[in-house]
Amino acid sequence: MNRLGLYQTMYRIRRFEERVEALFRQGKIPGFVHLYIGQEAVAAGVLAHRQPGDYVISTHRGHGHALALGVDPREAMAELLGRRTGTCKGKGGSMHLFAYEKGLLGANGIVAGGIPLAVGAGLGLKLLGREEVVLAFFGDGATGRGVFHEGLNLAALWELPILFVLENNHYASTTSFAESHAFQVEALVKAYGIPYLRVDGQEAEAVYHGAGELLQGVRQGKGPAFLEALTHRFKGHYVGDPEQYRSREEAWGAKDPVATYRTHLLESGVEERILWELEQEEERRLDEAVGYAETSPWPDPKEALEDLFVEPVRDYPWEEA
Numbered sequence: 001m002n003r004l005g006l007y008q009t010m011y012r013i014r015r016f017e018e019r020v021e022a023l024f025r026q027g028k029i030p031g032f033v034h035l036y037i038g039q040e041a042v043a044a045g046v047l048a049h050r051q052p053g054d055y056v057i058s059t060h061r062g063h064g065h066a067l068a069l070g071v072d073p074r075e076a077m078a079e080l081l082g083r084r085t086g087t088c089k090g091k092g093g094s095m096h097l098f099a100y101e102k103g104l105l106g107a108n109g110i111v112a113g114g115i116p117l118a119v120g121a122g123l124g125l126k127l128l129g130r131e132e133v134v135l136a137f138f139g140d141g142a143t144g145r146g147v148f149h150e151g152l153n154l155a156a157l158w159e160l161p162i163l164f165v166l167e168n169n170h171y172a173s174t175t176s177f178a179e180s181h182a183f184q185v186e187a188l189v190k191a192y193g194i195p196y197l198r199v200d201g202q203e204a205e206a207v208y209h210g211a212g213e214l215l216q217g218v219r220q221g222k223g224p225a226f227l228e229a230l231t232h233r234f235k236g237h238y239v240g241d242p243e244q245y246r247s248r249e250e251a252w253g254a255k256d257p258v259a260t261y262r263t264h265l266l267e268s269g270v271e272e273r274i275l276w277e278l279e280q281e282e283e284r285r286l287d288e289a290v291g292y293a294e295t296s297p298w299p300d301p302k303e304a305l306e307d308l309f310v311e312p313v314r315d316y317p318w319e320e321a
C-alpha cells in the first residue's frame with residue numbers, strides 16, 4: 001500500500017473541489033456542481049487498486065473518481081469550465097467527465113445510470129476473455145432504482161467481473177436513506193449471492209483493505225462483489241443547496257478523511273516536512289490547473305455535433321470462431 005499516494009489523492013481531490021466551489025460561486029462554471037468533499041477516502045481507497053484496462057463507472061458526484069484514477073487536473077478543470085482543452089472538449093461539463101484512455105466510462109447525470117453501463121462493460125470483458133474488472137461507483141439514492149436490482153441480478157447470474165461500490169452518504173439530495181428504503185443493503189446484496197463488505201468510508205486504509213479483499217475474488221473470475229462505504233458529504237447536495245433537511249452537526253460531525261489520515265501518517269512516523277512538501281506541490285499543480293482552464297479557448301459552435309456518435313463494432317471476435 002502506497003500510504004503517501006493515498007494521502008496525495010485525497011488532498012488533491014479536497015483542494016480541487018474547494019477551488020471548484022469558489023469558481024462556481026464566481027459564475028465561472030455553468031450548470032450544477034456536486035462536490036466530493038468528505039468522501040475522498042472512498043475514491044482514493046478503491047481506485048488505488050485500479051489496473052490498466054480496468055473500467056471505472058462514476059456518478060453525478062464524479063470529480064473525485066476522475067482525479068483518483070489519474071485524470072489530469074488541468075483537463076478536468078478545463079472541462080468543468082466548458083473549455084476546449086477539457087476531457088470532453090468542453091462539451092460535457094461536471095456531470096459528464098469522461099476519459100476513455102483512463103478507463104473512465106463517464107460521470108453520469110442519471111442516478112443509477114452507471115449500473116447498466118457497468119454490467120455491459122463487465123459482460124464485454126467476460127466475452128472477450130479479458131482479465132480486467134469494472135469498478136462501479138454509485139450513491140445510496142441509486143439503490144432504490146429498478147436498474148440497480150436488475151444490474152445486481154445479471155451481474156450475479158452471469159458472474160461478471162464487477163466491484164460495486166456503494167458510497168452511502170445517507171442522503172439522496174434532500175431524502176434520507178433511512179426514511180426511503182425498506183430493505184437492508186447487506187441482506188439484499190447477499191440475497192443475490194454477492195459477497196458484501198461494509199467499511200468506514202472516512203478511513204482511507206479501511207476502504208483500501210476492504211476493496212482489496214473483495215477484488216481478489218473478482219479478479220479471480222468468481223463474479224461480482226459489493227463494497228458499502230459509509231461516508232458523509234460535508235457540503236450541500238450541490239453548491240448553493242440551502243440544506244434544510246439536515247442539521248449542521250450532522251453534516252460537519254463526521255470524521256474528516258483527509259485530516260484523519262494526515263494525523264495517522266504523522267503518528268506513524270511520517271515527517272511533517274514530507275507532507276508539507278507534497279501539499280505545496282499539489283497546490284502548485286492545482287493553481288496551474290485553474291490558470292490553464294481559465295486561459296483555454298471555448299469550443300467552436302461548429303464542433304457541437306462532433307464526437308456524439310461512433311460506428312458500431314462489427315467484428316465480434318466470438319462470431320468468427
Ligand SMILES: Cc1ncc(C[n+]2csc(CCOP(=O)(O)OP(=O)(O)O)c2C)c(N)n1
Nearest residue numbers: 061109110111139140141142169171172173
Ligand atoms: C433518475 C434520476 N432521478 C432523479 C435525479 C435527480 N437527482 C440528482 S442527484 C440525486 C440524488 C442522488 O443521491 P445519491 O445516489 O445518494 O448520490 P449522492 O448525491 O448522495 O452522491 C437526485 C435525486 C436524477 N439525476 N436522476
Ligand SMILES: [Mg+2]
Nearest residue numbers: 139140171172
Ligand atoms: Mg447519497
